[in-house]
Amino acid sequence: MTCKRGADELAKLLQGNKNFMAGTPTAKNMCLQTLQSLALYQEPYACVLSCSDSRVVPEIIFDCGIGELFVVRVAGIAVGPNVKESIEYAVKKLHVPLLILLGHDDCGVMKYASEQYPALPGQFESILKCVYPVIDGAGKFDCNNQFARKHTQWVEDFLLKNSSIIRAAVETEQLTIAKCHFNHHTGEVEVLK
Ligand SMILES: [Zn+2]
Numbered sequence: 001m002t003c004k005r006g007a008d009e010l011a012k013l014l015q016g017n018k019n020f021m022a023g024t025p026t027a028k029n030m031c032l033q034t035l036q037s038l039a040l041y042q043e044p045y046a047c048v049l050s051c052s053d054s055r056v057v058p059e060i061i062f063d064c065g066i067g068e069l070f071v072v073r074v075a076g077i078a079v080g081p082n083v084k085e086s087i088e089y090a091v092k093k094l095h096v097p098l099l100i101l102l103g104h105d106d107c108g109v110m111k112y113a114s115e116q117y118p119a120l121p122g123q124f125e126s127i128l129k130c131v132y133p134v135i136d137g138a139g140k141f142d143c144n145n146q147f148a149r150k151h152t153q154w155v156e157d158f159l160l161k162n163s164s165i166i167r168a169a170v171e172t173e174q175l176t177i178a179k180c181h182f183n184h185h186t187g188e189v190e191v192l193k
Contacts, residue, residue, distance in 0.1 A: 006098035017061055020063050027059070029066045043094070049079075051103065058102065076113075076131055078126070079158055084163055087159065097174065099175060102180050102182060103180070113128055114144055137154075152181065
């Protein structure tokens with residue numbers, strides 16, 4: 001056992017990812033019986049902010065079942081008020097010790113933002129406004145997967161700056177934030193520095 005809150009949960013999920021990569025998933029909590037045992041309460045041990053992309057399915061790539069992950073999904077992990085508050089709910093009310101920010105390869109939002117920058121074409125504006133600051137700071141990216149990694153870091157900074165709940169939980173070591181990137185070729189979830 002490690003003492004930092006969230007470290008054991010991260011190790012468990014990364015082991016689950018290894019199971020997924022090896023083609024040997026072990027997840028058990030996938031049946032009606034599990035759901036019924038949790039009918040009146042939930043106790044997830046991690047919150048995952050994931051892209052809505054159909055190829056990025058947190059429960060599958062982390063080898064999990066019902067009741068384990070509180071998943072917030074939005075295209076490009078673009079944080080707006082509802083997304084921020086959903087994560088805050090997991091931290092404040094469900095006391096999750098771990099928040100995973102999960103970017104991924106071949107993200108349509110990064111591709112679209114790379115094409116459109118710096119225009120705001122009147123569509124998808126709230127999403128673009130969550131992604132453009134990364135290009136503002138670092139310039140245009142040759143590789144959209146690198147762009148996605150930088151954006152995941154930006155999302156952590158944004159949450160720490162704009163959410164007193166998340167900031168306080170990190171400062172008091174009640175919450176670990178793990179910035180991650182999902183590789184479509186290997187299936188690996190890489191933990192970013
Ligand atoms: Zn995406």
